[in-house]
Amino acid sequence: MTTVSATPTAAVLLIGNELLSGRTQDSNLAYIAKRMTEKGIRLREARVISDTPDVIVHTLNELRSKYTYVFTTGGIGPTHDDITADCVAEAFGVDLPIHPEAEAILMAYFKERDIEPNADRLRMARIPVGALLVENAVSAAPGFQIDNVFVFAGVPRIMQSMLDSVLPRLEEGELVHSVTVYCHLGEGTIASSLRDIQSQFPSVDLGCYPGKMSGEIKLSLVARGTDETELATVKALLEKMVADLS
Amino acid sequence: MTTVSATPTAAVLLIGNELLSGRTQDSNLAYIAKRMTEKGIRLREARVISDTPDVIVHTLNELRSKYTYVFTTGGIGPTHDDITADCVAEAFGVDLPIHPEAEAILMAYFKERDIEPNADRLRMARIPVGALLVENAVSAAPGFQIDNVFVFAGVPRIMQSMLDSVLPRLEEGELVHSVTVYCHLGEGTIASSLRDIQSQFPSVDLGCYPGKMSGEIKLSLVARGTDETELATVKALLEKMVADLS
Numbered sequence A, B: 001m002t003t004v005s006a007t008p009t010a011a012v013l014l015i016g017n018e019l020l021s022g023r024t025q026d027s028n029l030a031y032i033a034k035r036m037t038e039k040g041i042r043l044r045e046a047r048v049i050s051d052t053p054d055v056i057v058h059t060l061n062e063l064r065s066k067y068t069y070v071f072t073t074g075g076i077g078p079t080h081d082d083i084t085a086d087c088v089a090e091a092f093g094v095d096l097p098i099h100p101e102a103e104a105i106l107m108a109y110f111k112e113r114d115i116e117p118n119a120d121r122l123r124m125a126r127i128p129v130g131a132l133l134v135e136n137a138v139s140a141a142p143g144f145q146i147d148n149v150f151v152f153a154g155v156p157r158i159m160q161s162m163l164d165s166v167l168p169r170l171e172e173g174e175l176v177h178s179v180t181v182y183c184h185l186g187e188g189t190i191a192s193s194l195r196d197i198q199s200q201f202p203s204v205d206l207g208c209y210p211g212k213m214s215g216e217i218k219l220s221l222v223a224r225g226t227d228e229t230e231l232a233t234v235k236a237l238l239e240k241m242v243a244d245l246s
Helices: A028-039 A053-064 A084-092 A100-113 A119-125 A156-169 A187-200 A228-245 B028-039 B053-064 B084-092 B100-113 B119-123 B156-169 B187-200 B228-245
Strands: A009-015 A042-049 A069-073 A132-134 A143-146 A149-152 A177-183 A205-213 A216-225 B009-015 B042-049 B069-073 B132-134 B143-146 B149-152 B177-183 B205-213 B216-225
Touching (some): A009 A028, A009 A053, A028 A042, A028 A069, A028 A156, A042 A053, A053 A069, A053 A084, A084 A143, A084 A149, A100 A119, A100 A132, A132 A149, A132 A156, A143 A156, A177 A228, A187 A228, A187 B119, A216 A228, B009 B028, B009 B053, B053 B069, B053 B084, B084 B149, B100 B132, B132 B149, B132 B156, B143 B156, B149 B156, B177 B228, B187 B205, B187 B216, B187 B228
Parallel strands (some): A009 A069, A069 A149, B009 B042
Antiparallel strands (some): A042 B042, A143 A149, A205 A216, B132 B143, B143 B149, B177 B216, B205 B216
């Protein structure tokens, strides 16, 4: 499935009270975003929501009807606050039985480590009817894919391994490349020339980002687009602009 | 305005292509989330969207009708891709003229630093009709508040100073306190006891978060709620549970 057709789109749904209380700083969005960029999939939006069943069900149904892919993170562990699988099953109107292959994966993992396979641990083998498993190379308990929705763990290392394992399943889009020119000029100094360049290349997305790098404030001028020849021209124009204004 | 009435709610709207391409790792959400928790304001959701006018206008109108407060970050600088003020004005159906006080603040800042006050820099003095200014203690160019929407810069240091300056304007809600018990037990080991405790205290939000701390994997058991006496009881039960199962 690596054909280039209509450009695929995606949304990320980060689920967890800890992200909205400020306890946890998310890093999953940036990781997913980078991988989407590498596949040519346009990540259109992300949402952060709480562990509230009707909110999860409603938001998931909204996003899955709107985008080619939806990636969720969080809420698939063994404890009472892990309700994502239940909510995904509800959103799709399907049951959530123990999945024999997921159960076998967990049982083998528990046996190897002398862990008691209690009822809570086996909750992690409940998979919505019709879903495909997503491998968890870190701690066995699988994620899953149902239709266009991918359900991943919230722990970054596990989420990353799950996402990487499904990348071959995803349709690829035309790649968006980027070039960056750094400078020490103020945004207000370059704004007018930058606007001129942007208007000459409407299909290029030209952004201007101030930030600290190695202790000093630098401006990153980033041009993104699908046409690498055009980007090379824009990069040369940006470099000339910086030289002229320095 | 520090009365305790119906609990105020909030949403965060992070605006910027760079957040969806994976170029930039957001840290504004966690900062805003912590401040909301300190004020007793319930942060209900966050959204990350691109620099696309109709998406910004539509999302802002959806969120501002739903929550007591909306905080936006990003897109209020001097360059062509800074379109947040325009979109907020459009969402509210008001004009976006140069605001005399904002202009005076900028002119004083430019004069002091020998910066040329060109047309692009003065774009940052455009404020929707009816909005109040929000102080920028870092780089002068103000944010603004219009009705229940607060419009902040995207650069974390500036965003933080803007948010901190408006905290006294916000209505306070009943505080949600939290207690945390750390342990080295597996989630599957404690899940059953944890569920029992949760069912005894339905008004407490009990969460279980695995994570690395100082190099070792620890489990954080977090209880959140408005009743500190109840939280102390829950904490004691969690500690007893950990001791019993260790």
